Amino acid sequence: MLRRLIKHVLPDFTDYLxxxxxxxxxxxxxxxxxxxxWPIPQRDGLEFWLFSKQLAVLxxxxxxxxxxxKGSDIYMSLFSNExxxxxxxxxxxxxxxxxxxxxxERNFVPQAFTGPIEDVGFVDLTDRLKEEGIYDxxxxxxxxxxxxxxRIFGLPHDVHPVMLAYRADIFEEAGIDLTQxxxxxxxxxxxxxxxxDRNGDGIEDYVISMWTGGGFRDxxxxxLLQAGGALFxxxxxxxxxxxxxxxxxxxxxxxxxxxxxxxxxxxxFDPQANQMRLDGRVIAALMPDWLGxxxxxxxxxxxxxxKVMPLPAWEPGGRRTTVWGGSMLGIxxxxxxxxxxxxxxxxxxxxEELAEGLYRENYIISPVxxxxxxxxxxEPVEFFGGQPVGRLYIEVAPDVPLRTSSPFNTYAKxxxxxxxxxLKEYAVDNKIYxxxxxxxxxxxxxQAEEDRVTRQVERNVFLRSEP
Amino acid sequence: xxxxYPRWAPYVLVAPFVLVFGVFMAYPMLxxxxxxxxxTYGPKASQFIFLDNFKNLASDPSFWTAVRNTFVFAAGSVLxxxxxSLGLAMLLNQPQVRGRMFFRLVFFSPxxxxxxxxxxxxxxxxxxxxxxxxxxxxxxxxxxxxxxxLDQFVMGSLIIAALWxxxxxxxxxxxxxxxxxxxxLSEAAMVDGAGPIARFRNVTIPAIRPVASFVVLLSLIGSxxxxxxxxxxxxxxxxxxxxxxxxxxxxxxxxxxxxxxxYASAIGWVLAxxxxxxxxxxxxxxxxxxx
Numbered sequence: 001m002l003r004r005l006i007k008h009v010l011p012d013f014t015d016y017l018x019x020x021x022x023x024x025x026x027x028x029x030x031x032x033x034x035x036x037x038w039p040i041p042q043r044d045g046l047e048f049w050l051f052s053k054q055l056a057v058l059x060x061x062x063x064x065x066x067x068x069x070k071g072s073d074i075y076m077s078l079f080s081n082e083x084x085x086x087x088x089x090x091x092x093x094x095x096x097x098x099x100x101x102x103x104x105e106r107n108f109v110p111q112a113f114t115g116p117i118e119d120v121g122f123v124d125l126t127d128r129l130k131e132e133g134i135y136d137x138x139x140x141x142x143x144x145x146x147x148x149x150x151r152i153f154g155l156p157h158d159v160h161p162v163m164l165a166y167r168a169d170i171f172e173e174a175g176i177d178l179t180q181x182x183x184x185x186x187x188x189x190x191x192x193x194x195x196x197d198r199n200g201d202g203i204e205d206y207v208i209s210m211w212t213g214g215g216f217r218d219x220x221x222x223x224l225l226q227a228g229g230a231l232f233x234x235x236x237x238x239x240x241x242x243x244x245x246x247x248x249x250x251x252x253x254x255x256x257x258x259x260x261x262x263x264x265x266x267x268x269f270d271p272q273a274n275q276m277r278l279d280g281r282v283i284a285a286l287m288p289d290w291l292g293x294x295x296x297x298x299x300x301x302x303x304x305x306x307k308v309m310p311l312p313a314w315e316p317g318g319r320r321t322t323v324w325g326g327s328m329l330g331i332x333x334x335x336x337x338x339x340x341x342x343x344x345x346x347x348x349x350x351x352e353e354l355a356e357g358l359y360r361e362n363y364i365i366s367p368v369x370x371x372x373x374x375x376x377x378x379e380p381v382e383f384f385g386g387q388p389v390g391r392l393y394i395e396v397a398p399d400v401p402l403r404t405s406s407p408f409n410t411y412a413k414x415x416x417x418x419x420x421x422x423l424k425e426y427a428v429d430n431k432i433y434x435x436x437x438x439x440x441x442x443x444x445x446x447q448a449e450e451d452r453v454t455r456q457v458e459r460n461v462f463l464r465s466e467p
Numbered sequence: 468x469x470x471x472y473p474r475w476a477p478y479v480l481v482a483p484f485v486l487v488f489g490v491f492m493a494y495p496m497l498x499x500x501x502x503x504x505x506x507t508y509g510p511k512a513s514q515f516i517f518l519d520n521f522k523n524l525a526s527d528p529s530f531w532t533a534v535r536n537t538f539v540f541a542a543g544s545v546l547x548x549x550x551x552s553l554g555l556a557m558l559l560n561q562p563q564v565r566g567r568m569f570f571r572l573v574f575f576s577p578x579x580x581x582x583x584x585x586x587x588x589x590x591x592x593x594x595x596x597x598x599x600x601x602x603x604x605x606x607x608x609x610x611x612x613x614x615x616x617l618d619q620f621v622m623g624s625l626i627i628a629a630l631w632x633x634x635x636x637x638x639x640x641x642x643x644x645x646x647x648x649x650x651x652l653s654e655a656a657m658v659d660g661a662g663p664i665a666r667f668r669n670v671t672i673p674a675i676r677p678v679a680s681f682v683v684l685l686s687l688i689g690s691x692x693x694x695x696x697x698x699x700x701x702x703x704x705x706x707x708x709x710x711x712x713x714x715x716x717x718x719x720x721x722x723x724x725x726x727x728x729x730y731a732s733a734i735g736w737v738l739a740x741x742x743x744x745x746x747x748x749x750x751x752x753x754x755x756x757x758x
Binding site: 015119 | 528704
């Protein structure tokens with residue numbers, strides 16, 4: 001019937017395709033036309049991409065306030081870190097519009113700085129920051145991760161100083177006063193009595209969470225920076241195989257294996273590791289300010305049992321803090337309205353109201369130095385045994401070390417974690433657990449990784465051609 | 468001879484295929500060959516560097532680590548997985564086994580589960596506090612209750628996970644092949660005094676050889692394309708000291724994390740060449756066996 005009908009209407013065409021074929025073709029053509037003709041909704045306001053749900057909740061008030069005051073609209077879109085990075089880089093690399101304002105975490109930015117400086121997708125904010133006096137208002141080291149080849153591409157969100165968190169209840173019960181500890185060597189000796197099967201389950205319990213998984217790269221960098229080492233210097237020149245870095249690696253390896261082991265594999269954001277924290281199987285950790293808020297929400301049972309203190313130094317009189325994590329607000333070059341985006345960025349990040357919210361919700365210290373005298377930082381916090389953690393973090397904040405923004409930093413961090421892994425294996429295979437005796441091998445492993453990073457850097461023709 | 472069709476009709480008929488093939492296969496392949504001779508920062512910035520990407524690959528230790536790991540995984544797949552699949556197929560091909568259909572379904576069912584889900588599941592099981600250590604420590608008290616599977620036994624863990632996923636899938640191929648083995652021939656061999664091993668060697672193997680060759684090739688290609696299982700199992704990384712780095716993972720890292728699509732293209736071409744060589748070798752071996 002259908003065939004006869006079609007044959008009547010289109011007598012020649014049915015010779016080439018069956019009626020079913022024609023129906024499929026017709027549907028394909030019709031749907032293509034529908035897709036092309038479908039209007040794409042255009043938003044008038046500014047698009048704001050971010051990665052943290054907690055921060056999105058916090059920003060809502062400021063965004064609503066902005067929308068009311070300015071009569072314009074800011075639309076917030078929440079992504080995972082990886083999705084945000086992929087979307088952002090896809091837009092930068094193809095010159096297609098991204099959001100108007102992007103908040104992004106430190107580990108996901110360096111790729112944006114890999115190519116020629118003029119191809120960085122963010123607007124260069126250096127001159128504006130200096131002209132408007134914002135550069136002097138903020139904690140200077142906070143700009144470092146967003147600076148590439150001397151140019152600043154983001155407004156910093158935080159300082160993220162690091163302290164040592166410990167289970168005060170367990171240490172007090174054991175009669176160990178950690179506050180008297182000044183160096184990591186003293187720490188390792190002081191906590192030794194706590195290594196062993198503390199809860200009688202037949203499994204050895206250790207003290208501090210440090211291991212060689214991928215998640216350790218940020219902690220390792222934090223410890224290297226604290227020691228005065230790093231993977232790149234302030235001019236982004238590589239410095240992987242140094243005495244300071246070798247010393248840190250040798251010491252960490254001696255904490256992970258052998259008779260003086262104190263470290264255990266308990267990464268952050270891991271449910272099983274959190275159970276170990278609750279069970280008292282890991283009782284100390286590096287604690288950047290942002291992690292306090294995470295622990296408070298994920299581990300409420302530890303409320304009142306945790307205390308923080310300045311990190312033990314690597315040498316007597318040495319630095320008692322370091323830095324871990326960080327975010328920035330950047331404005332893509334493809335923004336619809338740079339002035340509005342910039343005005344919103346400063347409205348958000350330079351607000352005392354937001355600084356207080358950041359602290360109260362997440363214990364994050366604002367990079368705006370003028371706010372550091374605010375009384376809310378002095379309030380006792382129940383989760384931290386009544387300590388005024390805000391004040392404690394602010395006391396160490398000026399000592400936060402400078403960081404690199406090298407596009408190869410994340411790669412280099414991963415490589416150095418590999419070096420630590422091999423050093424740990426070497427220690428086990430050769431039964432060498434003394435840090436001094438591990439130094440030679442630490443240098444060999446670091447040199448091997450420095451060679452690899454050098455290969456990667458030298459392969460990049462874009463950076464090579466930069467002045 | 469006039470067929471009654473216009474002269475342009477064949478061109479119109481093949482046009483859809485040619486168009487799709489050209490746009491989605493031929494052009495990308497040609498473009499990737501061009502890109503393999505460039506260094507890129509995404510599609511926007513690129514510089515022609517001729518064969519430097521291939522020269523760099525030749526002396527890139529990470530690439531060779533990836534090749535070694537991929538070979539280990541492929542060997543594990545072919546030498547462990549396929550014999551087990553064949554064994555299972557032979558077992559479930561026996562008429563006297565009760566509930567054969569049920570067991571076939573049970574063994575095949577992991578193939579219906581998504582690779583990402585399998586990787587996450589095995590990630591939890593191989594965790595230090597996971598089910599594997601819990602069970603082994605329960606059975607053998609001397610077994611380390613926190614054995615670091617994903618720290619020191621990465622390739623082994625990957626092979627075990629892939630074994631669980633694909634053993635039943637390959638079993639189905641072998642089962643289909645075994646059902647085509649001539650019963651008359653087998654019975655004739657038995658009458659001639661051939662034992663089970665002799666019958667397996669002289670009757671079963673020649674009969675299933677074409678399917679076995681196909682399964683070996685399929686497993687090899689699949690093994691060389693290993694990515695999601697390792698990437699998710701190792702928490703979006705190549706594992707400690709690159710123990711889980713595979714060729715495709717290295718391609719992904721370069722192309723979509725470092726955005727050097729040129730280097731990634733070069734890796735892709737080397738992988739394609741390796742697969743081609745394997746396919747030729749495998750074809751030669753299987754045809755030599757037939758002869």
